Amino acid sequence: SKHSATDIVDDSIATDDTAAAETMAAAAAAEVSTPSLAPEIWAHVCDFLPYQSLLQTAVVSREMLVDVMPRVTMLHIDKSCQLHAGVTHRYGDVQDIYIYSLIEFEDDLESYDCHLDDDTLTRALPFLCNFSSCLERVFLGGRRPSNGQVEGYKTDRFSVEDDMKMNNFIDLFSGAFRAGALPNNVWIAGLSCSKETRMHINTCKVCRNACKSFPLSSVVDFEDIHVIKKRYRFRAKLFDDDIFGLNVCLKRTEIEEIILGRPGGKELLQSKARFMTLLGRGVRHVVITDDDEVLYVVKYDDAVLGQINGFIKHSSMDVTMFPPDEVTEAIRRSFAADERDPLPPREQCYLAESSFNALKELGLPIEETDFLNE
Ligand SMILES: [Zn+2]
Ligand SMILES: [Zn+2]
Structure with missing residues (x-):
């Protein structure tokens, strides 16, 4: 439809269009009060907007459309x-x-x-x-x-x-x-x-x-x-x-x-990468202490342990010979909220003892001291 927000966005860069010119004028007025943020910051804000708001944001100015939208x-x-x-x-x-x-x-x-x-x-x-x-x-x-x-x-x-x-x-x-x-x-x-x-x-x-x-x-x-x-x-x-x-x-x-x-x-x-991915699938629990401290506790459930065990059984690789640093790092990935997120500070991360023992029993080269915080 001609007047949908998406069309307006596309039209707003065509300056010979009256409606677009009005949009640009409105944008110029709005820009006075718009806090000046770097395009990459705006793009981050836009990541969390509903689509309709995102389109309206794009209409605000040519800069938003050209510099911010491509970074969303x-x-x-x-x-x-x-x-x-x-x-x-x-x-x-x-x-x-x-x-x-x-x-x-x-x-x-x-x-x-x-x-x-x-x-x-x-x-x-x-x-x-x-x-x-x-x-x-x-x-x-x-x-x-x-x-x-x-x-x-x-x-x-x-x-x-x-x-x-x-x-x-x-x-x-x-x-x-x-x-x-x-x-x-x-x-x-x-x-x-x-x-x-x-x-x-x-x-x-x-x-x-x-x-x-x-x-x-x-x-x-x-x-x-x-x-x-x-x-x-x-x-x-x-x-x-x-x-x-x-x-x-x-x-x-x-x-x-x-x-x-x-x-x-x-x-x-049967790749090593797949094995490391499985190790990062411990279930993360977020715990808020009485002192309002945030702790992350990771436990491996039976299904994940079963998959890790299945890998070890069917693989021709000897997982006990994997570099301990890489194995420890792969397990620590479970502490992140999302596979693309950075890890929380180490002092907030706890691996359940039962899970540590279960992984150790599977033959993984891990040391308890790598998961201790005190
Ligand atoms: Zn349309
Ligand atoms: Zn089916």
């Missing part, structure tokens, strides 16, 4: 009508896109009546295909209006019709990855297959297709929907809850079988 790294999209290719070329460095319009909630407090938004199902993928290879993560889901809680697709809450739509949607992503239409390392989070019954031989074409088509780096973290999902997958700093990657109806062994059949799959699954 996160987009937060609340409405399907914002999934619009118009200004996507303005964003040079977008790494994360959060789309909250996929799930609509009929939010009568505790009721869990949700449904998929058809418009988002149609627009999301073409929108995402406009972004460059900087794009690393995409979350698709919804935000509960009563408390703002962010949720991905949880199969038991939707109609059978929605379950089918979701499976078609996953298939579209598989197709887009195969066609090279999406950046080839992007992590898609929030989607889930809904097949509930478990056969002896799983024939779900949607999940098999996804395991064969999605980037290997994300397929290694696909989860079995039948396994209790309590641990780390996608710790995005804005969320209270973990947001899951793609949940499939295949067993872990079935997922790994498909990975092993893909080029580079075996190397990835």
Whole structure:
């Protein structure tokens, strides 16, 4: 539509347009009172704005549009009508896109009546295909209006019709990855297959297709929907809850079988890097002490320990010979809020003793003194 905010943004650099000239005049007036921040600082502020506010910010001045927008790294999209290719070329460095319009909630407090938004199902993928290879993560889901809680697709809450739509949607992503239409390392989070019954031989074409088509780096973290999902997958700093990657109806062994059949799959699954990644998956608990001190306590749950153990069993590498510094550093990654975040100060970090012992028993070259604080 001609007068949507996105169009205004694009128009505002065309000075021969009256509306744009007005916008520029308004911007000039606004600039007087706008605190002067460096573009990179503004970009950081913009990372946390809802999409509509971001577009309005872009309208404020040509400087915002030209200097700030290309530095924005996160987009937060609340409405399907914002999934619009118009200004996507303005964003040079977008790494994360959060789309909250996929799930609509009929939010009568505790009721869990949700449904998929058809418009988002149609627009999301073409929108995402406009972004460059900087794009690393995409979350698709919804935000509960009563408390703002962010949720991905949880199969038991939707109609059978929605379950089918979701499976078609996953298939579209598989197709887009195969066609090279999406950046080839992007992590898609929030989607889930809904097949509930478990056969002896799983024939779900949607999940098999996804395991064969999605980037290997994300397929290694696909989860079995039948396994209790309590641990780390996608710790995005804005969320209270973990947001899951793609949940499939295949067993872990079935997922790994498909990975092993893909080029580079075996190397990835059995690489040292993969092992170090697993070590960084301890579950972080934030503890506030009586003195208002913040402490970070990391524990490894059985599922992660099981994966670490499975790696050791199947690998031809001798993990006991890995450099102790690297192993210790990999474990410490669990203390960060997000895999891209820096570590908190060491004196605030505690590794649970039971977890230290469990890792030590697996033969890891770790020393207790490396995890002591006093
Ligand atoms: Zn438009
Ligand atoms: Zn499935």
